[in-house]
Amino acid sequence: MIELYTAATPNGHKISIALEELGLAYNVHHLSLSKNEQKEPEYLKLNPNGRIPTIIDRENDDFVVFESGAILMYLAEKTGKLLSSDPKERSREIQWLMFQMGGIGPMMGQANVWFRYWDETYQPAIDRYQNEVKRLFGVMDGHLNGREYLAKELSIADIANWAWVRIYDWSGVPIDDFPHLTAWLDRLDQRPAFQIGIKTPPSEYEQKAKEEDFIKGARNMLLK
Ligand SMILES: N[C@@H](CCC(=O)N[C@@H](CS)C(=O)NCC(=O)O)C(=O)O
Structure with a gap:
């Protein structure tokens, strides 16, 4: 247990x-x-x-x-x-896990705080974090073009990134321009375990x- x-x-x-x-x-x-x-x-x-x-x-x-x-x-x-035993594939999965831990998570976290939590508005901070989140979404979108998952199979990298990217609205960063990212979000959303x-x-x-x-x-x- x-x-x-x-x-x-x-x-x-x-x-x-x-x-x-x-x-x-x-x-x-x-x-x-x-x-x-x-x-x-x-x-x-x-x-x-x-x-x-x-x-x-x-x-x-x-x-x-x-x-x-x-x-x-x-x-x-x-x-x-959820983590490959093949060393190269495992490394690819860990790379995307680290992308979430060091990029998507901290940047979306800051975008959420500056965009949503304060009564005062400090636009340079909002822009800084929203632009970085948008850039990271673009990286994922390009990578997911022609791919079902971030690596070959469903892995902990998909879980880590999905849990954050799904609340893009909370960060105030739309994903309309990212069709592959959107399709991946929707695909994983269908899985009962994710729900x-x-x-x-x-x-x-x-x-x-x-x-x-x-x-x-x-x-x-x-x-x-
Ligand atoms: N790097 C940590 C971050 C954990 C984290 O920031 N958790 C937030 C919720 S998403 C939290 O506990 N916030 C409460 C606080 O900051 O005191 C991890 O990935 O576990």
Whole structure:
């Protein structure tokens, strides 16, 4: 059994999607980010960075893993799935995983904050991050031309990138000019594991009525 400490955000959804794709049994521990539960001393013992997600593997001496990219690799290696055993193919998958961890995630994260969370508008910061997100989407779009997945087979790289790119609207960066990226998003959206994964825990992003509350909570968290 895997214990999953998570919240309804892209980095959390990566892990619930992977667990669903892999068919692993897991318990969900839903942390409230707006209440700053990820900074509680008990949780910091598991994840010194005070962020979600984190897992504990009960079948492996209660081994703890934090950092979503590291968790994806751990789960893929544990099961022998979603990460190729061929060294070159495996490297290609890891390259696209790192593209998400070092590019898509941080840049979309900053675009979201500057574009959506503040009452004040600082246009140069919005432009800087939205332009970078757009550039990264263009890189993916070009690569996905003629490809079904980022590498040959479905892998943890697709899961990591998909969990972020799907909320492009949140960053205020449209994807109308990126047909291959759009087709890939739609293709993965059809998979039951992805659908269950993004509802685990239920996504606050999609509950429009709660959007104001969610933004208020996110602001409080950023100001702490
Ligand atoms: N590099 C980390 C980033 C984790 C991260 O930023 N998680 C966000 C939610 S998507 C979080 O916990 N935010 C709460 C906070 O910043 O205190 C990973 O990939 O696991």
